[in-house]
Amino acid sequence: MEQVVAGRQSADKTRRRQQKASGGFWSRYARSKAALLGLGVIGLEIVVFTLGPVLLQLDPYTLGREFNTPPGAGHILGTDEFGRDLLARLLYGGGVSLFIGMAATLIGMVVGLPLGLLAGYYRGKTETVVMRLADLFLSVPEMVLILVLVAAFRPSVPALTLIIGIMSWPGAARLIYGNTLTVREREYIQAARTHGLSDLRILSGYVVPNVVSPLWMTMPFHCARAILTESALSFLGVGVQPPQASLGNLLYAAQNIVVMSSRPWMWVPAGLCLIATVISINFIGEGIRQALDIRDNLVRP
Amino acid sequence: MAGYAAGRLLQAVALFFCITCLAYVLLTLAPGGPLSTLRANADISEEQIAKMTAQLGLDKPVLAQYGAWIGKALTGDLGTSFRTSQPVAATLSQRIGPSLLLTLSALLAAVLIGIPLGIASALRPGAAVDKLATALSFLTSSIPSFLLSLGLIFIFAVKLKLLPAQGMFYAGSPPTPGALLIHLFLPSLIIAGNIVGGIIKQTKGSVLEVLGEDFVRAAVAKGIGRRRVVLEHVFRNALIPVVTQIGLLTPFLVGGAVVVEQIFSWPGLGSLLVQSIINRDYPTVMGAVTLITAAVLTCNILLDFIYMRLDPRITLRIQ
Numbered sequence: 242m243e244q245v246v247a248g249r250q251s252a253d254k255t256r257r258r259q260q261k262a263s264g265g266f267w268s269r270y271a272r273s274k275a276a277l278l279g280l281g282v283i284g285l286e287i288v289v290f291t292l293g294p295v296l297l298q299l300d301p302y303t304l305g306r307e308f309n310t311p312p313g314a315g316h317i318l319g320t321d322e323f324g325r326d327l328l329a330r331l332l333y334g335g336g337v338s339l340f341i342g343m344a345a346t347l348i349g350m351v352v353g354l355p356l357g358l359l360a361g362y363y364r365g366k367t368e369t370v371v372m373r374l375a376d377l378f379l380s381v382p383e384m385v386l387i388l389v390l391v392a393a394f395r396p397s398v399p400a401l402t403l404i405i406g407i408m409s410w411p412g413a414a415r416l417i418y419g420n421t422l423t424v425r426e427r428e429y430i431q432a433a434r435t436h437g438l439s440d441l442r443i444l445s446g447y448v449v450p451n452v453v454s455p456l457w458m459t460m461p462f463h464c465a466r467a468i469l470t471e472s473a474l475s476f477l478g479v480g481v482q483p484p485q486a487s488l489g490n491l492l493y494a495a496q497n498i499v500v501m502s503s504r505p506w507m508w509v510p511a512g513l514c515l516i517a518t519v520i521s522i523n524f525i526g527e528g529i530r531q532a533l534d535i536r537d538n539l540v541r542p
Numbered sequence: 543m544a545g546y547a548a549g550r551l552l553q554a555v556a557l558f559f560c561i562t563c564l565a566y567v568l569l570t571l572a573p574g575g576p577l578s579t580l581r582a583n584a585d586i587s588e589e590q591i592a593k594m595t596a597q598l599g600l601d602k603p604v605l606a607q608y609g610a611w612i613g614k615a616l617t618g619d620l621g622t623s624f625r626t627s628q629p630v631a632a633t634l635s636q637r638i639g640p641s642l643l644l645t646l647s648a649l650l651a652a653v654l655i656g657i658p659l660g661i662a663s664a665l666r667p668g669a670a671v672d673k674l675a676t677a678l679s680f681l682t683s684s685i686p687s688f689l690l691s692l693g694l695i696f697i698f699a700v701k702l703k704l705l706p707a708q709g710m711f712y713a714g715s716p717p718t719p720g721a722l723l724i725h726l727f728l729p730s731l732i733i734a735g736n737i738v739g740g741i742i743k744q745t746k747g748s749v750l751e752v753l754g755e756d757f758v759r760a761a762v763a764k765g766i767g768r769r770r771v772v773l774e775h776v777f778r779n780a781l782i783p784v785v786t787q788i789g790l791l792t793p794f795l796v797g798g799a800v801v802v803e804q805i806f807s808w809p810g811l812g813s814l815l816v817q818s819i820i821n822r823d824y825p826t827v828m829g830a831v832t833l834i835t836a837a838v839l840t841c842n843i844l845l846d847f848i849y850m851r852l853d854p855r856i857t858l859r860i861q
Contacts, residue, residue, distance in 0.1 A: 388815060498707075519685075
């Protein structure tokens with residue numbers, strides 16, 4: 242039993258330590274080494290993925306004469322079964338995956354934020370319609386709905402981004418909705434109303450700034466999830482279509498047992514790159530959470 | 543109580559129709575329509591396609607088509623596969639057993655790993671077991687299950703030759719329970735990885751919360767042994783939010799199963815769904831989506847009832 246009590250005391254202690262966090266957002270963020278590392282890796286990836294292919298003059302589509310060559314002097318990461326340079330495909334595919342992740346997160350936020358805001362601020366019918374719709378989206382497997390959408394609209398990078406982005410709106414909407422419910426009852430909102438401000442100005446000037454901060458924290462997690470969804474779809478052959486590359490469809494090659502066991506250069510780099518990207522983004526999210534001092538009580542997978 | 547149950551049931555039925563209707567409309571309005579694959583085939587003449595269009599009712603408005611389709615679906619007629627010309631319902635009924643087996647073993651594994659780890663890390667914050675639990679939930683949320691599958695297949699099937707990488711049984715030998723268990727091992731653990739982090743986090747959080755309650759302090763003060771306090775007072779109360787959390791995680795469980803089934807060639811609904819999407823076999827896609835949706839909704843309702851049984855306060859509040 243001492244341990245139970247000791248456990249409680251130490252939990253209290255950590256909570257107090259968290260509350261003592263001081264200084265600006267950045268200095269609190271920088272306190273976590275993992276968060277800094279994550280930011281560094283993603284920053285580096287953005288630079289390398291955008292500038293790399295240009296500076297190194299690599300093209301992901303050029304078919305070469307050397308097929309299935311292991312890493313060596315001519316091709317740093319080797320070539321695939323069509324003789325395409327795998328470094329070029331990794332850099333290019335990494336860029337595609339990162340783009341889909343970030344753009345899809347933005348789309349989910351752009352759709353979810355106003356819907357959650359309106360539902361929480363106006364309540365009534367808007368609330369019922371929006372939140373029941375969110376329930377509908379959350380109660381079916383996201384993967385199954387995405388697969389149906391992919392089957393209906395032929396997958397391309399813009400279509401995938403839109404589909405994955407739109408499917409992530411309920412999370413953002415629920416978060417904003419919950420916060421708006423509390424904020425709308427505050428005195429300063431009533432004061433703004435008494436001053437005769439329009440709903441639009443109240444929402445944009447008073448409500449939004451007070452409800453968005455938890456969303457900053459969830460954005461990296463949504464981004465990581467979007468990248469995982471894209472790569473799973475592409476890996477299954479229903480996402481980004483070859484010859485275009487993405488981290489997921491580079492891994493598609495490993496479904497072949499020969500490639501998997503005897504040509505590891507074809508899939509291991511893409512796999513490591515995918516894991517490093519997702520871990521870094523999760524580190525960033527964890528760093529933001531600690532810096533904003535939000536307790537980890539949000540539902541997320 | 544009965545009213546509440548009926549309300550939940552009604553809600554689930556409404557959701558079922560919404561989702562199947564949405565899927566039907568999307569697949570019917572798809573660019574090129576459901577018959578686009580047949581049109582691309584030079585052996586099939588325009589007249590045959592026109593005949594099929596009329597036969598399938600594709601010339602009618604889309605909602606009328608859905609009405610006709612769902613009417614038949616409820617009597618067990620889900621149409622014929624474009625690819626195999628077999629009735630979709632027959633294919634689905636072969637696939638549902640393996641899928642249920644895989645998903646339920648994954649759920650069992652996730653619960654058996656997640657709940658003890660969550661409790662242990664709440665009882666000893668900062669200890670090795672807590673760090674292990676944190677690392678496990680972080681890694682499972684960062685490594686995609688298809689990549690984990692590739693890695694584990696590479697290690698255990700290709701290199702060590704310890705575990706099989708495909709199917710439910712060894713090809714060419716009679717199906718035995720032992721072979722089934724060995725084949726279940728990797729895929730069910732990988733699917734469990736999709737939700738184990740969520741279970742650990744929720745268990746830890748709610749155990750920590752219950753430990754702070756007055757009745758726990760009272761039980762300790764009365765001198766009841768540590769085991770009994772944890773098992774009878776803490777665990778029971780902490781379990782309620784965990785059940786809710788499992789309910790919220792079921793979609794991820796099923797979504798994860800879709801991907802993993804395809805990699806391990808598991809003869810379930812998930813791999814059927816992926817293959818029929820690749821083949822543009824729309825009747826099968828529709829059938830698989832319908833069945834998966836129905837299964838998830840049923841599971842949500844069951845969890846709701848378990849939830850009520852665990853916490854009498856909920857039943858009282860409803861009354």
